[in-house]
Amino acid sequence: MNVLKLPLASEAVDRSGELRLKPDELSRLWQEARILHFASGKFLVKSNFELDFQSASQISQLRDGKNFAVGEELFLGIDKGIAYFAWCSDAVDFESFELLESYKTLRTLGDYLPQLEMGLAIHTQAIANWHHTHQFCARCGAPTESANGGSLRKCTSDGSEHYPRTDGAVIVLVKDKEDRVLLGRQKIWPEKRFSCFAGFVEPGESFEQTVLREVFEESGIKADEVTYLGSQPWPFPASIMISFSALATNPDLAKADGEEIEEIRWLTREEMREAIADQSLTLPPSMSVARKMIEFWYEKFGADVRDLSGK
Template sequence: MSPSVDYLLDLSLSRGTLDRSHTRRRDPGLIKAVLADPETQVLDMVDKQAPTCRVDGTLQLVFRPPQFGDGDQLVLYLGVDGDGVSYVALPRDSADGGAEDGAAEAPGPGWRTLREAGAELDDTHAGVFTSALALAHWHARHPRCPRCGAETVPEQGGWSRRCTEDGSEHFPRTDAAIIVAVTDREDRLLLARGPHWPENRLSVLAGFVEAGESLEATVAREVFEEVGVHVEDVVYRGNQPWPFPASLMVGFSARATDTGLELDEEEIVRAEWFTRGELNWAVRNGDVQLPPRVSIARRLIEDWFGGEIEASEEVSQPFRGRDS
């Protein structure tokens, strides 16, 4: 891997500012104490969406103080800010119903997903939403012990679950994945489309790190497997969490040593090399739809391009038919 100090430092979901207070999580009375504090900031999340509003043109999350009954549902402790104010999130699905006092209504106008809101939120709010969504996904997918199948219960402010049968403790999993902007010797950018994406959606290549594999090896393997191109000059560019549901996207750039494309059609159904002018024209007239601005993919593309690319229509929904 080539060294680089030119990192992408303004990635939307890497800007959290809260002190996660990991030692405080060990207190079994933490959630009760935090909910007893009227200064605590509570974020309702329904169907993975959170309430937002604009204040002087700036998008913000909408928090509320603790209310009676909050402690009867899953509470995720997210940490404290510089003023010592605690933040928690209460995730639920609208199909499950809500607290008896109706604190969290079903999503409506003003409720946004992280994909929709993340790029516009400030550092604290972006970090709160990102951590809350990652934890909410994990709890929803891990109600039972992977060792014995018994039910598990949340502990440590929602940062672990303990098996009620064998006592084993389980923690949120993060899956590492690489994402890479591949250019050729003429500085053209390679963009591709997966089989489950809409026909005009293109992005840079990405893939999960396999067991026993380094990040650099993953870059080389994924690019060759998906499009048949060898790469060199692999350069780290930055990383950000991607809680859809539980990834850490590690960004790179790389230079192709050859440009002939041989697609693995189970993974890639379209791949093209673009000059800056070609991509700008294709995006403006709607022939190419880029990843959302909240993604590291979009930042890698626009970093190569040299600035923001104005699209005819911005996308925020998942590329696939499910939130993955």
């Protein structure tokens, strides 16, 4: 169970996996479904930033037009008797498409979508990203085609089945015995942004081993008391973030590795509040697991998490 309340970690729709093997039933459901349009990394939305669900006939009009290339139909699941699908395509004229206000990225929509719509959008983006990058068979190089409601791809030559990939990554809130937190800054991030330490799980590693390795590699810190906090899908493009806290055993030896991390800072709650107020430090976006981990630590003894908004 998640200790943290994570904005991308709620699945509100029954994915109804048993229907993926029934193409005739999926075709019937499509005709009455609510359908998302996901195009070139963006969702069709209403003016109030809600997802703009389309009917089958509206998707047919988009298909027949000249603005979008042929796309994939993805079955997302059923909620309260309503079937949900996505039609994923690419804009033909990408420069013109980028100017449209009616399509927004998931990062833009993250603070606005209700739970059900968020779950559908995450599912859509993650699976669409995978389809886009797995057009050919890894065994023989032949083209693949979507099957089972978009839940897998089949090789058109040897019939092998290929399933979506999700990359496991740990993210760690490092603390010391005085309950300070250690945050780091990557060179590629926006100016003054600091966050938790993170990295991908390597073959043969447990999550806990990855925590210890990543923290030491990036900060020189040796840690113990690794504690699970929660997990969050992160479809940018296809990760699952597994969050932990850990206790530093050598806090005075903290040092940025100079490669991935260019600067690190130990912070008390008061120091963090002051740094945000004087704009010498900014935190990750509110939809990220890193932000929720920092907020979870900050409000532990009754501090007001609104202090971290910088307003």
